[in-house]
Amino acid sequence: MTIQQEGTRPMTTLFTNARLIDPERGTDTIGALLVEGGEIKDILPHAPDDPEMFRARNILDCEGKCLAPGIVDIGVKVSEPGERHKESFGTAGFAAAAGGVTTMVTRPDTTPAIDSPEVLEFVARRANADSPVRVLPMAALTKGREGREMVEIGFLRDAGAVAFTDCDAVVTNTKVFARCLTYARSLGALVIAHPQDPGLSDGACVTSGKFASLKGLPAVSPMAERMALDRDLALVEMTGAKYHADQITSARALPRLERAKANGLDVTAGVSIHHLTLNETDVGDYRTFFKVKPPLRSEDDRMAVVEAVASGLIDVISSMHTPQDEESKRLPFEEAASGAVALETLLPAAMRLFHAGHLDLPTLWRALSLNPAKRLGLAQGRLAAGAPADLVLFDPDAPFVLDRFKLRSKSKNTPFDGARMEGKVLSTWVGGERVFGA
Amino acid sequence: MDFRHRHLLGIEPLAPAEITTILDLAERYVELNRGPRKHADALAGLTQINMFFENSTRTQASFELAGQRLGADVMNMQMQASSIKKGETLIDTAMTLNAMHPDLLVVRHPHSGAVDLLAQKVNCAVLNAGDGRHEHPTQALLDALTIRRAKGRLHRLNIAICGDIAHSRVARSNILLLGKMESRIRLIGPPTLMPAGVADWGVEVYDNMREGLAGADVVMMLRLQKERMDGAFIPSEREYYHRYGLDAEKLGHAKDDAIVMHPGPMNRGVEIDGTLADDINRSVIQEQVEMGVAVRMAAMDLLARNLRSVPQEVTA
Numbered sequence: 194m195t196i197q198q199e200g201t202r203p204m205t206t207l208f209t210n211a212r213l214i215d216p217e218r219g220t221d222t223i224g225a226l227l228v229e230g231g232e233i234k235d236i237l238p239h240a241p242d243d244p245e246m247f248r249a250r251n252i253l254d255c256e257g258k259c260l261a262p263g264i265v266d267i268g269v270k271v272s273e274p275g276e277r278h279k280e281s282f283g284t285a286g287f288a289a290a291a292g293g294v295t296t297m298v299t300r301p302d303t304t305p306a307i308d309s310p311e312v313l314e315f316v317a318r319r320a321n322a323d324s325p326v327r328v329l330p331m332a333a334l335t336k337g338r339e340g341r342e343m344v345e346i347g348f349l350r351d352a353g354a355v356a357f358t359d360c361d362a363v364v365t366n367t368k369v370f371a372r373c374l375t376y377a378r379s380l381g382a383l384v385i386a387h388p389q390d391p392g393l394s395d396g397a398c399v400t401s402g403k404f405a406s407l408k409g410l411p412a413v414s415p416m417a418e419r420m421a422l423d424r425d426l427a428l429v430e431m432t433g434a435k436y437h438a439d440q441i442t443s444a445r446a447l448p449r450l451e452r453a454k455a456n457g458l459d460v461t462a463g464v465s466i467h468h469l470t471l472n473e474t475d476v477g478d479y480r481t482f483f484k485v486k487p488p489l490r491s492e493d494d495r496m497a498v499v500e501a502v503a504s505g506l507i508d509v510i511s512s513m514h515t516p517q518d519e520e521s522k523r524l525p526f527e528e529a530a531s532g533a534v535a536l537e538t539l540l541p542a543a544m545r546l547f548h549a550g551h552l553d554l555p556t557l558w559r560a561l562s563l564n565p566a567k568r569l570g571l572a573q574g575r576l577a578a579g580a581p582a583d584l585v586l587f588d589p590d591a592p593f594v595l596d597r598f599k600l601r602s603k604s605k606n607t608p609f610d611g612a613r614m615e616g617k618v619l620s621t622w623v624g625g626e627r628v629f630g631a
Numbered sequence: 632m633d634f635r636h637r638h639l640l641g642i643e644p645l646a647p648a649e650i651t652t653i654l655d656l657a658e659r660y661v662e663l664n665r666g667p668r669k670h671a672d673a674l675a676g677l678t679q680i681n682m683f684f685e686n687s688t689r690t691q692a693s694f695e696l697a698g699q700r701l702g703a704d705v706m707n708m709q710m711q712a713s714s715i716k717k718g719e720t721l722i723d724t725a726m727t728l729n730a731m732h733p734d735l736l737v738v739r740h741p742h743s744g745a746v747d748l749l750a751q752k753v754n755c756a757v758l759n760a761g762d763g764r765h766e767h768p769t770q771a772l773l774d775a776l777t778i779r780r781a782k783g784r785l786h787r788l789n790i791a792i793c794g795d796i797a798h799s800r801v802a803r804s805n806i807l808l809l810g811k812m813e814s815r816i817r818l819i820g821p822p823t824l825m826p827a828g829v830a831d832w833g834v835e836v837y838d839n840m841r842e843g844l845a846g847a848d849v850v851m852m853l854r855l856q857k858e859r860m861d862g863a864f865i866p867s868e869r870e871y872y873h874r875y876g877l878d879a880e881k882l883g884h885a886k887d888d889a890i891v892m893h894p895g896p897m898n899r900g901v902e903i904d905g906t907l908a909d910d911i912n913r914s915v916i917q918e919q920v921e922m923g924v925a926v927r928m929a930a931m932d933l934l935a936r937n938l939r940s941v942p943q944e945v946t947a
Binding site: 528 | 720740743747748764797827828
């Protein structure tokens with residue numbers, strides 16, 4: 194469907210008979226939604242009676258399917274620059290569109306790292322040229338992600354960096370990290386960290402426990418996450434910085450997070466969809482597509498984290514989309530690269546939590562769309578007048594069996610290959626324009 | 632009972648009756664090996680490649696001799712010195728070897744799971760000669776044969792395994808095998824050398840060696856790697872010997888007829904007293920080496936029988 198412009202009137206589309214998922218009000222109701230000029234104009238309980246209102250408008254009957262704000266995905270790795278054979282802005286963008294992700298917040302752990310305004314400009318230019326969905330780049334926190342010198346946080350912010358993170362490279366020097374946080378605070382910049390004690394987790398590729406020991410794989414206790422979170426929270430308390438933990442995946446870290454929030458620290462936390470839907474035993478016989486960072490946890494940890502998303506303690510669910518080619522995965526488990534692609538599987542995997550009765554759709558969308566948008570100061574994530582018309586239409590019940598070779602990502606490293614899933618994206622709109630679906 | 636496996640990758644997939652099948656056949660090869668003509672033709676015409684990505688003298692020699700006595704053409708490849716250094720991946724190496732049409736591939740690799748990965752990519756029988764800290768099935772089988780010959784059975788024995796459990800594939804395979812055969816297993820060692828989650832393995836765990844040895848029928852010592860003696864896992868070699876080295880006094884806590892085992896190579900004066908290791912009344916360490924050849928002959932014989940009857944599949 195193409196949206197025609199009638200005369201001088203702005204482009205308008207009326208979505209009727211939609212199951213509107215509104216994470217802000219926490220509602221899941223049938224209604225209609227009017228889009229005009231790339232923005233949501235109005236929400237109506239039903240299609241307007243006045244036939245005049247329909248004139249010169251596109252009308253889209255949603256047939257009772259779910260219409261929700263597009264997903265804002267913090268932490269997508271698009272392997273440009275450096276590893277374009279694994280993923281490009283084009284392939285990642287189309288994968289995102291097909292997965293209902295309307296904003297990709299991209300990671301700077303590329304080669305070279307995105308640590309200067311010049312590299313950031315390259316990324317922004319490539320993204321604008323090739324991606325059908327919005328791309329907001331993050332920048333490294335320290336030069337080369339080496340944990341020694343801070344990047345030009347001010348220039349990078351002016352150039353469009355929405356957050357600063359060294360990704361999985363933990364800034365081990367607390368003095369350096371404290372200064373980065375202090376400097377970032379003066380600019381109101383968000384710092385995202387990967388809480389994982391580097392000493393304890395050195396060389397580990399699975400979570401310690403019975404499974405890891407039987408498989409003979411080097412393992413790390415989930416305590417490494419709490420230790421690093423404790424350190425980070427102390428530094429946040431000291432500096433007053435805006436802090437987001439990229440992935441909180443273990444039960445033991447949750448009380449610390451709760452206390453920090455209760456004490457009024459400007460702290461939020463995320464979790465990857467894989468840690469919400471898979472556990473350590475899924476690795477099975479050394480299946481390297483299940484090797485992620487941090488490693489998959491026990492079932493008890495998984496359930497604790499799911500509950501933390503339900504209660505709102507964990508704010509954000511993200512894909513942690515990490516493309517890896519076949520060569521870097523077809524290796525013995527210890528040597529294989531970490532990470533999984535997930536832009537296209539994020540929504541269907543999240544539907545597992547819905548169908549299991551753990552999370553309702555507005556709560557899911559609070560974590561997938563509203564909270565990440567709010568954390569980055571974006572207007573997205575809402576079904577309200579004036580919000581950008583970044584929307585996803587999906588059928589939460591449509592079943593399918595995932596075939597990894599049909600993924601749009603260049604890399605096919607998904608842990609869900611051959612998995613039965615429920616939940617299909619039907620269409621995706623960015624700024625009122627359809628970027629996916631017929 | 633039949634032995635219906637294409638590979639021998641670990642003890643984990645084996646049923647107790649299959650373990651017994653291997654051991655029974657191995658008994659026959661013990662007799663053959665002790666006789667004047669040490670030759671059989673079970674592997675005649677077959678090619679066996681020993682591919683060791685990690686240093687090994689005795690295991691490799693044992694597999695080589697086992698193959699030769701059964702009439703196979705045996706080739707040894709020292710992989711740590713070859714193409715791995717040139718950047719070739721394990722899969723590429725496997726495909727290269729595959730093109731040489733081996734029938735039996737004996738593999739040792741420093742990473743857990745690497746032998747499983749390789750087995751998926753070749754169309755011959757693969758024997759795991761040790762992968763990382765995962766499994767070392769022929770070692771557990773030879774230990775079982777040694778125990779069975781000394782004790783007459785494998786069930787209802789008290790078996791103490793002492794030392795560096797955390798890094799030991801020998802311990803893992805032995806725990807699996809002896810557990811399947813319904814013996815009681817105690818693990819003895821400092822907590823820094825115990826795997827996480829060991830309490831869930833259905834074993835008893837002791838950090839006091841004398842308590843752990845009380846009433847044991849079998850005392851199985853493990854080798855302590857040199858690189859783990861320098862303060863990272865234990866304070867010093869001498870403190871380790873004092874607390875966990877097996878000597879006559881500590882062995883006195885086990886049953887009077889308890890046997891002493893060690894997979895070799897031994898560190899005399901670190902995990903075991905030299906005199907005790909040589910005591911022919913207690914130590915079965917030499918017999919373990921002998922059983923090793925027989926068990927490997929049996930395992931390769933059984934896999935070769937399946938090779939001849941089972942259609943081949945290839946995955947690439």
